[in-house]
Amino acid sequence: MKHIAKIMTFLVAITAVWISLLQTAMIPQSHTWLLPLYLIVSLGCYGLLMVGVGLMQFPTCPQEAVLLQQDVIEAKQFLKHNGVDVGSD
């Protein structure tokens, strides 16, 4: 099944639940009508939260840049020793 079909199935299932809620009137209808809005808002909140958390915990590695420079110098010396000229930039 294509992925879009999975997502559509999921959406249809949610809509079905929503319609049945409207029909059975388990909760007041005025509330039920607002549920899709709540769903969209909470989805947006989830997205923003995930981006925010991801940004706060973004793994950085400044020490790796230093190590890399050391490795580059070491590699250049090694290569020079083996007759490979990689330039001096």
Next chain:
Amino acid sequence: MTFCCVVRDVDFEIIIVDDGSPDGTQDIVKQLQQAYGDDRILLRARPKKLGLGTAYIHGLKHASGNFVVIMDADLSHHPKYLPHFIKKQIETRADIVTGTRYVKGGGVHGWTLMRKLTSRGANVLAHTLLWPGVSDMTGSFRLYKKSVLEDIISSCVSKGYVFQMEMIVRASRKGYHIEEVPITFVDRVYGSSKLGGSEIVEYLKGLVYLLFTT
């Protein structure tokens, strides 16, 4: 060179696909061939820039091993992680081992806040829509079983880093066993990488394409 020390007892060849870089890449590769032998260092040049996907296919045609590691040669992918990939593959018998920047032990250096924000946003969007089962979809430092790479590469048509995403999503949908190892990514020391409006549009198009075709 770290690379040579750590993989001394591993049988390897390095295939360099160069699309006519103006920076003298090919001269240096030829010197390396003299130092290490041209059975170890293979230069497979192409006359002009023809895109990432076809570069992979081009390189793959000349690969003689059972496993293929694809990595960028601009030092944003450090060869010191190669043993981690190999160890992980041996331990788990995985079809693909993919490097991830977004877990403990991994990381990125040299990105601006804007770049990080775009990256996180893109990641959350892709995960919510595609459920790929891997944490880093656009990274390109990966180890593949050769047969698996041949299988998935033939069904991928995207360009640029959407191509990386397409490969891992298709592999995941085909039920291949994918494992992850943390890697660090130091943004290009040589040359510069770009991420502008057109890249974001390409990314979104790629996302929709993958939604409908995988």
